[in-house]
Structures are given as structure tokens and as C-alpha cells.
Amino acid sequence: MKLTETLTDLANPTRFLALTARILPWLAGATAILLAIGLYQSAMAPDDYQQGATVKIMFIHVPNAWLSMFVWGVMSVAALGTLVWRHPLADVAAKAAAPIGAAFTFLALVTGSLWGRPMWGTYWEWDARLTSVLILFLMYLGLMALWRAVEDPSRAARAAAVLTLVGAINIPIIKFSVDWWNTLHQPASVLRMGGSTLDKAFLWPLLVMAIAFSLLFITLHLAAMRNEILRRRVRSLQMMQASRVTFASEAAAGPKEIGAA
Amino acid sequence: MSALTALIRRDIRIALRVGGGALIGVLFFLTVTVLMPFAVGPDLALLSRLGPAILWLGALLASLLTLDRLFTADHEDGSLDLIVMSRTPLELACAAKALAHWIAAGLPLIIATPVLGLLLNLDGTATLAVAATLLAGTPALTFTGMIGAALAVTLHRGGLLLAVLVLPLSIPVLIFGVAASQAAISGPLPFGTPFSILCALSLASLVIGPFAAAASLRHGLD
Numbered sequence: 001m002k003l004t005e006t007l008t009d010l011a012n013p014t015r016f017l018a019l020t021a022r023i024l025p026w027l028a029g030a031t032a033i034l035l036a037i038g039l040y041q042s043a044m045a046p047d048d049y050q051q052g053a054t055v056k057i058m059f060i061h062v063p064n065a066w067l068s069m070f071v072w073g074v075m076s077v078a079a080l081g082t083l084v085w086r087h088p089l090a091d092v093a094a095k096a097a098a099p100i101g102a103a104f105t106f107l108a109l110v111t112g113s114l115w116g117r118p119m120w121g122t123y124w125e126w127d128a129r130l131t132s133v134l135i136l137f138l139m140y141l142g143l144m145a146l147w148r149a150v151e152d153p154s155r156a157a158r159a160a161a162v163l164t165l166v167g168a169i170n171i172p173i174i175k176f177s178v179d180w181w182n183t184l185h186q187p188a189s190v191l192r193m194g195g196s197t198l199d200k201a202f203l204w205p206l207l208v209m210a211i212a213f214s215l216l217f218i219t220l221h222l223a224a225m226r227n228e229i230l231r232r233r234v235r236s237l238q239m240m241q242a243s244r245v246t247f248a249s250e251a252a253a254g255p256k257e258i259g260a261a
Numbered sequence: 262m263s264a265l266t267a268l269i270r271r272d273i274r275i276a277l278r279v280g281g282g283a284l285i286g287v288l289f290f291l292t293v294t295v296l297m298p299f300a301v302g303p304d305l306a307l308l309s310r311l312g313p314a315i316l317w318l319g320a321l322l323a324s325l326l327t328l329d330r331l332f333t334a335d336h337e338d339g340s341l342d343l344i345v346m347s348r349t350p351l352e353l354a355c356a357a358k359a360l361a362h363w364i365a366a367g368l369p370l371i372i373a374t375p376v377l378g379l380l381l382n383l384d385g386t387a388t389l390a391v392a393a394t395l396l397a398g399t400p401a402l403t404f405t406g407m408i409g410a411a412l413a414v415t416l417h418r419g420g421l422l423l424a425v426l427v428l429p430l431s432i433p434v435l436i437f438g439v440a441a442s443q444a445a446i447s448g449p450l451p452f453g454t455p456f457s458i459l460c461a462l463s464l465a466s467l468v469i470g471p472f473a474a475a476a477s478l479r480h481g482l483d
Contacts, residue, residue: 083476083480135429135432138429139429141425142425142426142429145422145425145426146412146416146422146426149416149418149422150416150418155415155416155481156416158415158477158480158481159412159415159416159477159480159481161480162408162411162412162473162476162477162480163408163412163426165473166405166408166430166469166473167430169469170405170430170433173433173462173465174429174430174432174433176433177432177433177436177437177458178432178436180436180437180440180458181436181440
């Protein structure tokens with residue numbers, strides 16, 4: 001009940017702006033501190049007996065890959081907010097999340113490819129996980145193209161919400177089929193039945209980095225939502241101004257015509 | 262029910278008449294298939310190895326090309342608004358339209374497959390396998406593509422945007438369609454496994470497609 005009340009409160013963009021203005025510096029600070037700790041721990045982590053120092057790419061790569069899917073989840077919730085609850089900030093949240101998600105996915109691809117070079121001897125391997133992340137990246141780009149295709153934000157929001165939900169259903173199917181298609185990548189090793197196979201020396205920095213990156217996402221997302229709200233205000237002000245100018249010129253032109261007739 | 266049958270019959274009739282454009286899909290399919298040997302060389306052994314993949318890609322692109330017309334023509338002459346406002350549930354109307362589109366534009370592709378198989382040096386079993394997988398898989402392409410068509414018509418943007426939205430969603434169909442054909446031709450996997458997954462994909466899209474398309478039409482048209 002408390003949560004719904006808070007969400008309803010935040011439907012007022014001014015209140016949302018005021019709240020985030022207070023929260024954002026703290027979030028940014030926490031992100032910076034956690035990132036520093038995580039990076040230090042990653043740098044101090046021992047080399048792998050097989051992979052050597054390249055294993056440290058993992059501390060950047062894995063959080064990015066986690067977030068690439070988490071952001072789509074956030075967008076799906078926002079899409080439900082747009083279509084079902086008609087929350088006014090939901091489409092702002094969905095729109096702001098898409099480029100950030102695409103960036104995380106892109107970073108996951110780049111770091112994965114850099115990791116693949118020393119490990120597999122090639123930058124790109126049509127391996128199942130890399131491929132499904134690449135498809136996820138394409139879907140993010142498609143979604144952003146959809147957002148950019150229409151001028152009216154609320155119209156674009158409903159279309160993007162439908163596509164986001166369809167994507168949320170389809171992403172597991174795509175992942176499954178790509179897995180079926182080709183498997184070279186190692187199976188999941190952090191979260192699985194019977195505990196993690198990852199050594200504690202690697203697990204702790206990884207967890208810290210994962211939390212730090214999640215905080216980074218929240219910070220960037222809130223900031224992007226603020227920007228989007230302000231951008232929409234600017235847009236509506238510009239449209240009001242434009243219509244005022246048109247009316248004024250019409251009013252100025254009007255009497256002359258009558259006078260000429 | 263009679264409203265839906267009427268809708269299906271009307272859509273098929275419009276698609277097959279002059280200006281309908283359903284048969285252009287087959288022509289496009291033929292042209293793409295004929296282009297492939299120019300790209301990979303006239304080596305018959307290579308062509309028969311790539312054959313199922315070429316046919317599947319051609320069918321995928323051809324069905325994508327004709328999808329653009331699924332809602333646009335109705336939107337232009339105003340009948341889409343009548344369909345949205347009518348008493349028949351919009352989901353069922355969308356499903357009927359997609360079914361009609363599949364009969365008019367998808368089935369001809371499957372009928373054309375044996376001829377194109379000859380051009381690609383596919384033997385009888387291989388052609389039969391490709392035709393069977395296309396028969397099982399093209400409904401999935403039409404029904405997921407319908408979502409993209411509905412989005413495109415509400416945004417007044419077609420063409421490339423539709424392709425960008427729909428193609429990633431059709432990857433599973435492509436994977437299992439080609440896998441089932443290859444399994445029938447050379448093994449080692451049994452034909453049944455990927456083929457039944459392909460059927461499952463079609464059935465799932467039969468459920469998801471109409472709902473998503475109806476949602477985007479309902480929210481998007483004003």
C-alpha cells in the first residue's frame with residue numbers, strides 16, 4: 001500500500017524532480033565509492049591459473065552483461081506502467097532506460113570480444129552467449145529507432161511499450177534457440193545449483209562490481225529521466241510559443257483582409 | 262464467426278486481385294533465390310548444401326516484404342477504423358487478417374519451393390523437408406510480423422522500421438527451420454526435435470501475435 005502511494009505521489013513530475021534532485025548526489029557518491037572499491041579489489045585479485053591476468057576483464061564484463069538484461073526488465077515494468085496503470089512517468093522511464101541499456105549491452109559485447117581474443121584466439125566467435133547478447137543489442141537499437149520514428153512522445157510510448165513486452169517474451173525464446181544452435185561458451189558458473197564454482201577471491205570483487213554497476217544504472221537512469229522531463233517541458237513551451245506566434249501573425253493579417261474586401 | 266469468415270474472404274480476394282501484391286512476394290522469393298548463385302558461385306554441390314538456408318532466407322524476406330500491406334491498405338481507406346470499432350473482438354479480427362495474409366502470401370511461397378529447390382540442386386527429400394518446415398514455420402513469421410505491421414501502421418512508418426523491428430524476433434524460427442531441414446537432409450539429429458519446436462513457435466506466436474497487434478492498434482490509432 002505504501003509503495004503504491006509513493007508511486008502515485010511521484011506521478012507529479014515536479015515532485016519527482018524535487019525528490020531526485022535530493023537523492024541524486026548521494027547516489028552518485030555511493031556509486032563512485034563502490035566503483036572505486038570494486039576496481040581496487042579487481043586489480044588486487046589474483047591471476048587465474050589458466051587465463052592469467054585476462055580473467056580481470058570478467059569484473060567489467062559480467063556486471064555489464066547482467067545489466068544488459070536487467071535494463072530490459074526495468075523497461076518491461078515501465079511498459080506495463082504505460083499500458084496498464086497509465087503512470088505518467090512510466091514512458092519517461094522506459095525511454096530513458098533504452099539508450100543506457102544499449103550502452104551496457106555494447107560494453108558487454110566489447111569486453112566479451114576483448115576477452116575472447118586471448119582466450120579463443122579470435123575477436124568474434126559465433127558462440128551462443130555472444131550471439132544472443134548481439135541480438136539483444138539489435139533489439140535495443142530497434143526500440144530506440146521506434147522511439148525516434150515518431151514526434152509525439154505519448155504515441156511513441158505506447159508503441160514502444162508493446163514492442164518491449166513482446167521482446168520480454170521473445171528474449172528467453174531467442175536465448176534458448178541460440179543456445180540450441182551453438183554452444184561453445186562455458187555454462188553459467190556464478191548462480192547455479194550446488195553453490196558457486198567461482199573462488200571467493202574472484203567472487204567478492206565481482207559482487208561489489210555488480211552492485212556498483214547497478215547503482216551506476218540507477219543514477220544514470222534517474223538523471224536521464226530528469227533530462228527527459230525537462231526536454232518535454234521545453235518542447236511543450238516551444239510549441240506554445242510557436243502557436244502564439246502563429247495566432248499573433250494571423251490576428252495581425254486578419255483585419256487587413258477584411259479591409260481589402 | 263461469419264464476420265471473421267467474411268473478413269478472411271475479403272482480404273484474400275483483395276490480395277489476389279490487381280494491385281493486391283500478394284503474388285509479388287513469390288516473384289521476390291524467386292528473384293532472391295536466383296541471385297544467390299551469382300553471389301556464391303554456380304557450384305552445384307555448394308548450392309545443395311546451402312539450399313535450405315537460401316530458401317529459408319528468401320521466404321523470410323519475402324514474407325517481410327508483403328507484411329507492410331497487412332494493415333496499411335485498410336488504414337488508408339478507413340476500413341481499419343471500422344474493424345477496430347466493430348463488435349468482433351479486435352484480437353480475433355487481427356488473427357483472421359493474419360490468417361488471410363498467410364493464405365494469400367505465405368502458401369504460394371511453399372508451393373513455389375519445389376521449383377526453386379530444383380534450381381538449387383536439392384533432391385526430393387530435401388525439397389520436401391524444406392517445404393514441410395516452411396509450412397510449419399511461416400505462420401510464426403506472419404503472426405510475429407503482424408506485431409511489427411501494427412506498430413508501423415499506428416506510427417505511419419513502414420518499410421525499414423518494420424524490418425528492423427521484426428527481423429530479430431524471427432531469429433528462432435530461422436534457426437529451427439534451417440536446423441530441421443538440415444536434420445532431414447544430412448542428420449545427425451532427428452528431424453522431429455527441431456520440427457516440433459518449430460511448430461511450438463508457430464503456435465505460441467499464434468497466441469501472442471494477435472494480442473500484441475490488437476493492443477498496439479487499440480492504443481495507437483486515434
